[in-house]
Amino acid sequence: MLIITISQNIKNNTCINNLDITIYTEHLPGLKNSTADALSRLSWIGDYQFNPILLNEALHQINFQPMLDAFAHKTNKQLKRYCSPQEDNKAIARNALNIPWTNVLLLLYPPIGLIPKVIQKMIRDQVEAVLILPRWKGNEGTLKTTTRNHRYGKDKYKEGKQLYRDLAELTKLDSAAIDQLIAGINPETWRKRRAGLTPLANYLKQNNINTSTLLGNKPDVELVNALAWYKDRGGPKLQQRMRNMKMHCDVVLSQFSQMNDINNSSLVKTYSKGQGLSIQSKPRFPTIWNLQ
DNA sequence: CCCCGACCTATCACGAATCG
């Protein structure tokens, strides 16, 4: 780990004279940095423990009494029987993944890095277990359920979604691969992607154009046609919508068509410049300090 | 060859709109 310290009047090689500030770097061995490392790696060093009261209450509610705490050590075990990665006579095994999980009710609260392996083993060993997982903010979009079931099948951008899938299928991706591809996209990005593709999908539908036309070696022509068609339809905030459409169609067509970089197609460039579709660069910081 | 500005994508954040 590297620590960068800023202090005044310390002799060193990197001196910013005018400010009288010195910056120097120092190596801190991992052994002397266990607390910070444990936090950043969620490692076993100074481990964390699920609140036992809440856990008991939860287990009581689902009427499940596990007999083995598979990922613990002596200071944070929740049950008498446990596995520990550390040297420990009372633990029944050193590595829970190396013992069979059959015929025992398990409490599984694995380190984050082991979650995929644990799930695989759960399926393989057909276990009965309580598996405790962290609730990461970024994953909630895929993990949580909604009470608003009416939205299923009424997705506002379902044409865009369908177009994406069609394009992916036309490039010979199978449906499992497409599902995984979509699942890997940030939910927010996926929403905008669908929104950006929907006008293109509508353009194809209204003009009876085959989706595979987009995959040839001149997809930029179709994109500019679609943008022009979309512009003629008018409506509020047209320029912003065209900008979004261009951005996301660019990305998707670059992914799936024979043209690798639609953005750099001089046709698209010229058209977007003329229509003011380029995003104006703004200064990143409101104030520029002149340190000289 | 390096620096800098233009441009672009992905993501975060937040208020408004929508729906049960």
Add this chain to the structure above:
DNA sequence: CGATTCGTGATAGGTCGGGG
């Protein structure tokens, strides 16, 4: 009314090309 979805702006971080 609260949960969820949508629209939009801001920005980190990246590529690229022109000019010195």
